Amino acid sequence: MLPVPSPSSSAAAGRYAPSPSGELHVGNLRTAMLAWLFARSTGRNFLLRIEDLDRARAGAEAAQVRDLAAVGLDWDGEVIRQSDRTPVYLEAIAKLQAEGRVYECFCTRAEISDAPRAPHSPPGAYPGTCRNLPEAERERRRRERPGALRLRADVDEYTVHDVLHGDYTGAVDDLVLLRNDGVPPYNLAVVVDDAAQGIDQVVRGDDLLSSTPRQAYLASLLGLPPVEYVHVPLVLGTTGKRLAKRDGAVTLGALADAGIPVPEATAMILDSLGLPGTLPEALEVFDPRKLPREPWIFTPPVR
Structure with a gap:
């Protein structure tokens, strides 16, 4: 029940x-x-x-x-x-940077799509191409195109509890924290905003369940309180x-x-x-x- x-x-x-x-x-x-x-x-x-x-x-x-x-x-x-709240998102990124959890990524979508991945990685998961680039290589790539900022995740999966679905374990990768056009992405903004507004219950479509472990993991790194999930x-x-x-x-x-x-x-x-x-x-x-x-x-x- x-x-x-x-x-x-x-x-x-x-x-x-x-x-x-x-x-x-x-x-x-x-x-x-x-x-x-x-x-x-x-x-x-x-x-x-x-x-x-x-x-x-x-x-x-x-x-x-x-x-x-x-x-x-x-x-x-x-x-x-959200368009009024970019400084708040940048503060969250700065906190993660201070903890050594952020790195630059210069990959295009096509490069990410074509890159080899570990077995059982979900479609679209980032394979870590830029995770450990030498600084000289980063400097070279910065001259070619601006970099995005990615989270240096230290887990491959994370478990959340959902009122309708029970415990759900999903993949976590090095998600984007700031796009190379300077716009914070959904996964960061939604986590920061929910905490800032005192939201402790998130009800949304069950097509978003698979992205929830990534968001919950990010929230834990930022020291934000957990929320009750309901994916309908x-x-x-x-x-x-x-x-x-x-x-x-x-x-x-x-x-x-x-x-x-x-x-x-x-x-x-x-x-x-x-x-x-x-x-x-x-x-x-x-x-x-x-x-x-x-x-x-x-x-x-x-x-």
Whole structure:
């Protein structure tokens, strides 16, 4: 039987953190609702953070905030944007550098993809090409292209505990801490931001479970407190692939154009979780032990 998360102090929080790359579809909204339900049902605050370091489309943030409010979500405090927080990420990198845990990497994506790896290494894992370069070679490569900064990991795998999946052990490699264009990557920013905001419960799609051991390991090196992970099933299209606009009416706007108003769309999403039709009603009966464990195959309604 799944454990029910215990009530937390008022300083504890859950969150939803979309990337402003376009409108939210019903899969994004379903995950946001679950994050809200997990947080509110355990006495946590609920925060909204915009992860705009890498992908930001004009007007997308405003549209996402509008749609989250339309389905009944509320949040505590101001909306935080990662693009305002680069100095904080650089401080975290400096801490790791002072401990000798950072090195320059000059590899291109193609070189990483083509490099030989140890047996059983996951696809895309960094093979350590630049880990022990002599300083003279580093100087030569700096003249050719700027380097990224990588973590010098001292483990190959790390185990986390997830409310829905139990213990999960995943690979850890020398992940990027700062890209060669000076932008901090997702894995660093999300760890630093969660700790800075007092977030101790992370609810997100289960496609991100495999990257969680790397993030938890990085958090441990930075001396940050552990969080409670909840990776929830995705929403898939009728082809069995992740939901996307190609699947038809999958956003609130498109559903409204198809004759499905927001309250009906909200009730449809909650019904896929076995919950009644509004968030306040769903919160009254929410029990994580009863959540579906399989993906929801979404078929856009036709009217």
